[in-house]
Amino acid sequence: MTQSFDAAVAAFRPRLPLAVALSGGADSTALLLACAARWPGQVVAFHVHHGLQAAADGFEQHCVALCERLGIPLWVRRVDARHAAGQSPEDAARQVRYKAFEALALDCQAQAAIKTIALAQHADDQVETLLLALSRGAGVAGLAAMPAQWQRAGMDWCRPLLRVAGADVRAWLVARDERWVEDPTNADERFTRNRIRRQLLPALQQAFPQFRDTFARSCEHAAQASELLQELAAADAAAIGQPPRIAALRALGRARQANVLRHWLRVHHATTPTAAQLNELLDQLAACATRGHRIHLKVGGGYVVREAEVLGWYNQQVLVPISARDGGAPEQLLQ
Template sequence: MSEAFERAIAAFEPAHWPLAVGFSGGADSTALLAACAARWPGRVLAFHVHHGLQAAADDFERHCGAVCERLGVPLVVHRVDARHAPGDSPEDAARRARYEAFAVMTRMDAGRPPIQSIALGHHADDQIETLLLALSRGAGLPGLAAMPAHAARNALDIYRPLLTVPAADIRAWLAARDLPWIEDPSNSDARYTRNRIRAVLLPALDEAFPQFRTTFARSAGHAAQAQQLLAEFAAQDLEATGGPPAIKALQALSRARQANVLRHWLMQAHGCAPSAAQLEQLLDQVRACTTRGHRIHLKVAGGFAERRGERLHWYNAPPSPKT
């Protein structure tokens, strides 16, 4: 039952040492930490993010300490404020806080070398949940590509070696070794869409399409490959149109390539992404910009896109005056 887990660990090889394992104390990260520690003794540490969102957060940390002592693995704990702002998603706020904590690892001192590799315990069920969430939101290719098995972020290589492993296989592997784990109570909270997908949709899909984890993952892989091609085309088109892009050069492209290069430019140069409606409005204005006096001034993400001379620019919106 746990053969897929064993194969995934055998195929995993980080590029840099030491290797950190994101360790929440849950089943997935416990199995990943134990397997990595057994394969590379003395070269692995556990990195626990204390979110402070639940009364049990201190208990989680104590549990992680006990498991790490049993495995002979050093534990690093980083505390964050993961509270979400009004109107913000609690899940998104917690995820941002985790990645900010991961970035701190690359600057560790106190005699410890900076960490350049971290492994996370996301598995096949998580990947399917991510894909279904993206579909529910009408996402484009970046969303449909779901989570990458390897990504570089803030000088850190992020690995997800278990993306092909079903959650049941991971728990079977743990049970065979009598390794304890904790169940996060928030995982059963039906207020969160991901939990409803896990509790309702995945069992239904399992019954209707037993191979759905494999086939859905294949589709996500196709989306990721297509997105990579789009990014390469966008980089070429941005080189031709300039940055900021020249409006006439944009007009020489098809509407689809205009959309692709504008998304790429906004993300690469300004770290923002337009909504679908905003991008459509911007494309309409680019098409209509045939006279020297045509004005473009549109809300795009957290700022504005506007015409300055023959080029399209973007700038941050000034903060609203306090009243």
């Protein structure tokens, strides 16, 4: 169920010391204020300067002034968050930001060994993330949206406000006459997330007033389904071996083949296939009933190939040995 801001903070039980990711916006400003009041002397702030817009210097100045007023240590890291060709700007900034938080935690260890990093995403952010995932045809892992808690780099990462409506966070600040900075890009509807926030959320509020609660339940169901699929994939991966044996793969149904192949590529080769690439790989596996059928497909960030009776993966064009019993030449350039 949706929580009030105060109830969410009261329910938050982080391991201390705690670092709050502070952008200078309303959400992170409110979270820092509440955490600093609840755990005096146990809270620091992390600010990442993305360098993507002129207003970024103003964000940092707000964070410096706020932390000076509260007597809270502020750690700042400047990064280059420009996205690569074909990469979404939001994804690029998020990946750089998380790495920066990890680096900041290492930087301040001499002062305090940070146990928890708190992020200020709220219920509206969760709804936006779910709608974005739906618009992209995501599977259950994507539909699980943002987790409330996880571990990374030896620390707990928490989102204590995921059940709090964005308007409630701002109302909490206004009631205390606290100020924050507004990111000017939040009004730019060229970004899909901003169109969702400005156009869809008001319509959902009118049509389904409880949408934050019901959408959150759907995210929880998807997260449970994703966890079960991961457990099944791990069990199937142990059964088919590493590298995967083709005969063992073919003994599974197509859905389980897809699940374990995604697991294999993600865990062992740090790559993710597109839906089209995975479907083509499954079709090629089905065709392995024909003696001598070869597989050499572009999948994720590399190539999946058939090597005798197993699947191999290469991250670049290579000379792939072909089994003599498959009727091929001794080697073949993978294109």
